[in-house]
Amino acid sequence: MNKILLPIGDAAEAMDTLYPYYRVREAGYHCVVAGPDARIYPLVMHEIPPGWDITRESPSYHLAAEKAFAEIDPSEYVGLFLTGGRAPEYIRYDEHLLRTVKHFFAEQKPVCSVCHGAEIVAAARVIEGRRMATVAKCRLDIELCGGIYVDNGCVLSGNLVSGRTWHDQHLYMPEFIRLIGEYTAARNGQSTPALGVRD
Template identity: 60%
Template sequence: MTWKVLLPVGEATEVMDTLYPIFRLPEDGFEVVVAGPEPRLYHGVMHEIPPNENIPWDITREQPAYHVRATEAFRDIRPEEYAGLFLSGGRAPEYLRYDQDLLDITRHFFEAGKPVASVCHGVEIAAAAGCIQGRTMTTVAKCALDVTQFGGIYVDQPVVTDGNLVSARTWHDNTPFLKEFVRLLKASVAPK
């Protein structure tokens, strides 16, 4: 049986946050279903602090990157058919967090205790859904307020697991982050 993992995207989804799980999770038998506000192609972005600039950057610079195709609309998703949820970053979560269908989907995963992965700005979706109160997690430092303002506990470390929630700061933490998410996914779908 192939288990499905839902990965929401929108305009300005961060491609390193998004493409890595799209290619990594099938290696362990999980089908990644990419969903968006509408089923269509979305513009991805690359976020990085540029090296060797004459004037140093304090925050990330955004540049166009690869495109990502959503094959499903949030309104058509039946979350009970999915084993896990992967919330990637970029600027997409800034407006996706207002999508009521996505918020309902997100609540389902937390309420059912299914594995949820959140990296970088992905926390904005989980926070808006009211799912992080009392949870310890990490995110990119500039989103720490998104954790604490919604009752979560922010820590600055590469990967944090709190129950069914695994979080990472940025795509730089992808390897340990995805190893932990895959561990949670496998444990959740293993025969009892």
């Protein structure tokens, strides 16, 4: 079964994480959750309450990572989903995760990023010249690393599809699933359009 990689860490956002986790499985892929270590991670819920200007963080579900980043062989995966929450703030410094992210871009494999997931691709220095969506507070991360911030629910730029927050899941997840399908078809020798043709 084709595998999709889902990196997480402490305080990954629950909605950002759990919907894609189940959606790619529904589409017939094996979703492998990975973290700095192979252990159980607490997810959090992020929302901006009425009258607030910033995000409030609350405890949520837990999710087990079956692999540590150091154990990942990126050649085994056909897709990468970068979730949001506060986890990207610290897992973006993990050399093994960055090596994996760079592999996906070098090989033009499908990557999806939502919300603070932008901090990971920015740290990997793989978004120069690319259009990309993220939550507004991460705009600076994209622009300082040469990317082009777009305030849209789904932005496709080559092998990268991105969204602002989990509120956009109905927009970016179908595109991510489409890219994975095109990539796996091409890998199996079937005729298919080039990735990113809708950009």
